[in-house]
Amino acid sequence: MAKVVRFHELGGPEVLRLEDHNLGAPGPGEVLLDVEAIGLNRSEANFRQDRYLDRVRALPSGLGYEGSGRVRAVGEGVTGFAPGDPVSVLPVFARSRHHLYGEQAVVPASALVHRPAQVDAVTGAATWMAFLTAYGALVEVLRLRPGDHIVITAATSSVGLAAIQVALRLGAVPIATTHSPAKEARLRDAGAAHVVVTSRDDLADAVLKATGGRGAEAVFDAVAGPAVEDLARATAPDGVILIHGSLSGRPTPMPGLDRMHPVFVRPYTLFEFTGDTARLDRARHFITTGLVSGAFTPVIDRIFDLADIVQAHQYLEAGAQVGKVVVIVTREESAS
Incomplete structure (x- = not known):
């Protein structure tokens, strides 16, 4: 038995329960992990409220699909991983089928990446959702080049x-936006x-000034809505707004119609x-080498214990x- 987090009804954080549960042995292509840390x-x-693309299949249900740990056992057909290996879990599987909130978890071996010795468990749990999402957008879709300007909202x-x-790392020039003046220094320290x-500055004017009047070659937008019109004014001709x-x-309007400004707008998901x-292998290599070299360091805001999941x-x-x-897993002596 292991302590795992499950919810027996849909709702707010209060529905989460830490309870004993028998996960069983890993099946073909699966790995049983001793979980060390979880990225939220x-x-x-x-998902906890059944408002996500991947719907809750049945109750009770577990939660979570990004973290780090050590391999405890491997299922039939699994190669490349052995008991004791430190790994990170990539968020690349259906969250309705596998769950990571707990002392142990069964996950697909295809979602694992070896965790280098230089990478601790908390860093390994905090990296992959954020950096995979950014990698796919900036490298695979936008194909940023050295010197390109990119607006990053929120x-x-x-x-x-x-x-x-x-x-x-790509040699591009990041222009960061925030609504809060209190966060401006944090973004400069982060490398922007x-x-x-945006609560103080005119978005389009500020970006045009930063780019010498041309506008940004790309926008990576987490906000959408009416502000996309301002982002379009801040985007260079034939630039791309990735939402x-x-x-x-x-609602998000189709921008640029009033001026017939040639800007491409498209949605994006991880x-x-x-x-x-092939793409996922490229991402694994790009991110792992970035972690090892020190080019990539996830920013950790706060760490909780698993017992404080609510x-x-x-x-x-x-x-x-x-x-x-991030949530760290502190095991009880009786956990198996």
Whole structure:
């Protein structure tokens, strides 16, 4: 038996329970992990309420699909991993089938990556959702080149901060936006070449000034809604606005029609490329080498213990964090 987090009804953070559960042995292609740390994601709050693309299949259900740990046992057909191996779990599987919140978890071996000795468990749990999302957007879709300017909105999120680091590694120029003046210094410290405080600055004017009047070659937007019109004015001719979130909660117009400004707008999700083995292998190499070299360091906002998972989700939903919320697993002596 292991302590795992499950919910028996849909709802807020209060429905999460830490309880004993027998996970059983890993099946073909699966691995049983001793979990060490878990990276929390806003989408997990949506899943807990059955408001995510991947719907809850049955109750009770588990939660979580990004973290780190050590291999305890491998199922039939698994190669490349052995008991004791330190690994990170990539968020590339259906969250309705496998869950990571707990002392142990059964996950697909295809979702694992070896964790280098230089990478501790918390870092290994906080890296992959953010950096995979940023990698797919900036490298595989936008194909940023050295010297390109990219606007990164809501940039104090874990994905936004990862995107700044990926842009810098590619030689691009990150322009970060935030609504809060209090977060401006944090973004400059994170490597943003320019910071636009949208509650104070005119977004388009500030980006045009930062780019010498041309506009940014690319935009990585987590907000959507009416502000896309301003982003279009800030985008260079034939530039691309890649929308990966809808924090505004408002309808998004087709921008540029009033001026017939040639800007491409398209949605983006992490899952566009995680099912492509070649692309995922490139991402694993790019991110792992970045971690080892020190080019990539996930920003950790706060760490909770597994026993405090309700409080961790309450903090996650408050949305005030800068970077990643991580849960560490402290085992009881009786855990197996």
